[in-house]
Amino acid sequence: MKPLVIGTRDSELALWQAKTVQLQLKNNGVDSVLHPVKSSGDLNLDVPLYEMGITGIFTKSLDVALIKKEIDLAVHSMKDVPTQLPKTIVQAAVLNRANPYDILVHKGLDFLDGKGHIATGSLRRKAQWLNRYPNHEVSNLRGNVNTRLKKLKNNDWNAAIFAAAGLGRIQLTPKNSQIINWMIPAPAQGAMLVVSNEKNTQVLNALKPLNDKTTEICVSIERSFLRTLEGGCTAPIGALAQVNENDIHFEGVLLSLDGKQRFYIKKKCKINNYKGFGECCAQEILNQGGDKLMDKLRQIL
Known part of the structure; x- marks a missing residue:
């Protein structure tokens, strides 16, 4: 062979x-x-x-x-x-799967209590950050991990957001960083x-x-959630499924680009009943009014 x-x-x-x-x-x-x-x-x-x-x-x-x-x-x-x-x-x-969460690489955390300026190339991260910190400014940050870390160092931003798994895999996680455990990751992140x-x-x-069967099940739920919302990789959609004993715990979110609109769901199901679970959670988001927001996003993106 x-x-x-x-x-x-x-x-x-x-x-x-x-x-x-x-x-x-x-x-x-x-x-x-x-x-x-x-x-x-x-x-x-x-x-x-x-x-x-x-x-x-x-x-x-x-x-x-x-x-x-x-x-x-x-x-x-x-x-x-x-x-x-x-x-x-x-x-x-x-x-x-590695750590699915996002991580904040910062130059000190004082800015969280006042005016701040962070950087990310992800609409999902930007929308969730603005939902929580509406007075902050968010700049666009693109490039591979090394390029983005260098840009953070050379700009006057307070912080930038990365995938924890990406930094961890190539051993570039700085000491001045912390996991953003309130931010729902991208479907299948990590x-x-x-x-x-x-x-x-x-x-x-x-x-x-x-x-890995457990990872396969979790990411299939997250990607079904994304597919049912009809959001591409760039839409402000987060989804995370995690197995705890015989249960799958799921969190999903859909936001407007400015973070002002937020549709959120948190549910669980038995691991044997995971098929159709992602679609079901997405349908609840759409029924809450997410369908109108998705229509707007499709016209913009």
């Missing part, structure tokens, strides 16, 4: 994730090589991307590489993956997804042992 080709983005975090999958495969006796893929506008495909269902800004190049069989599998931060996978591409494994071609049974069988 030839070594499997693992597709990954070329950022430090993406490479860490791919190497983690590579090590787990090796522990199961499966050899593999990494194939970093850069984003490309010229993909030389006969079929338009939208006809294949390819939509994710962070996953597009890897999706195309899979379809063209340049790689055997691709590793993603699951929160970046659209809820509808492209045609012929399937979920092969969801790895054991989870890693491995995808492959639906007909490549050899690869699918090699990836099966990497799947």
